[in-house]
Amino acid sequence: QQKLQYGAQYTGKRTDAAMNKWRSNRFGQFIHWGLYAIPGGVWNGKTYNYAAEFLKSSAKIPTSTWDSLMYQFNPVKFNAKEWAKMAKKMGAKYMTITTKHHEGFCLWPTKFTEFNISHTPYKKDILKELVEAYNAEGIDVNFYYSVLDWHHPDWRYDIKSAEDSIAFRRFLKFAADQLRELATNYPTVKAFWFDGTWDNSIKKNGWWTLEVEKMLKEVRPGAIVNSRLRADDFGKRHIDSNGELMGDYESGYERRLPNPYKDLQVTKWDWEACMTVPENQWGYHKDWSLSHVKSPLELLEMVVHTTSMGGNFLLNFGPAGDGSIRKEEQNIAAEIGAWMQANGHVIYNCDYAGWEKQDWGYYTKQKGSNTLNLVVFNVPVSGLLKIKAPAGTRFKTKQGLEEIAKDQYLFHMPIQLYKVPQVIILETESNSGSGDKYQEAKT
């Protein structure tokens, strides 16, 4: 343990109302929308199969050429209320929007750069429209902000000279000014999702990352920041040099999930995974035939998997340059929404149950209750679900449950074709399952 100036500010999970709400939300919609949605991965007739929001670098497009896309941004099919209604139907409790991605284009009329929505043919404040429409549907809104900024002349990947450090100090002031502007002008924002913070220039300025965290929480009490913002005194990111999580939740799971049998350490802190529908496309890409496109049921399993390990799941949508939502994404919203409508009670305000993972699926537990939720994705051919209960657990539920040894049970599922994941609710006696009151048999 060493004294850190810019390390973790507290240990353990936050339990204030704002963080409890963030945690109970569990399922959110990520939206990646910017100038990259206009070319959609295609440039001069050539399709690039790398992530569409990286087209500027994949196609080696000069900044001046890329930036002139601003004069084409006119999403005539954009309807914030429609997007919000679709997200509501999907069962999303929060939405995280890219206010500014690596390209540096800002979806709000920021005072600190001309490279923003007010200089497009569309003119209007898209961020304001989205915040109002989603909040009207009862959906919390969070802001994604990329510190990495390909447009800004003072951005640096590393600090190699006095000139670099003078320029980068200007850049850090610009970014802090923008963040203060976002926290001030959009007072219902709940959390900040920082990205583009892996370069040496940021790692060498851990002080700034703490200053931003403190400023946001001053301007917007209760505000939540992800661990990806943070670097400590030694450039250590996410987890400080004393092994403590920085920020309010861990945000390292991008397009991957923790192993539900092995990575149980994640249940000790708040965390969020973010996920693309294709293999690796966050911004709109014209051609989704270039990789596997995850089905609604694949994505639904990820939602349940994440809740079962005490995390939030952020599912990405990449609207087209004209403001339309592609049919695959509309279908995902409808199918996941149908299941969430009937079974959301095993996701919202639910957490890691602490029961031993079984192959048939996942356990979740409603906060502070004695009901145990089983969400079955893999029905065994025997129809028998193996359950290993914590020592001394006593069940109130008798129906379908067969005790075969101490704390070992089989739940009998009717043998039939199941088209969607099945939910089984087991009631346990309130004071049971706490520690092993019984001596383990010595044989």
Ligand SMILES: C[C@@H]1N[C@@H](c2nc3ccccc3[nH]2)[C@H](O)[C@@H]1O
């Ligand atoms: C949440 C995701 N993070 C961005 C990103 N930038 C990267 C640069 C290098 C390696 C991985 C990256 N992911 C992606 O563009 C998306 O916004």
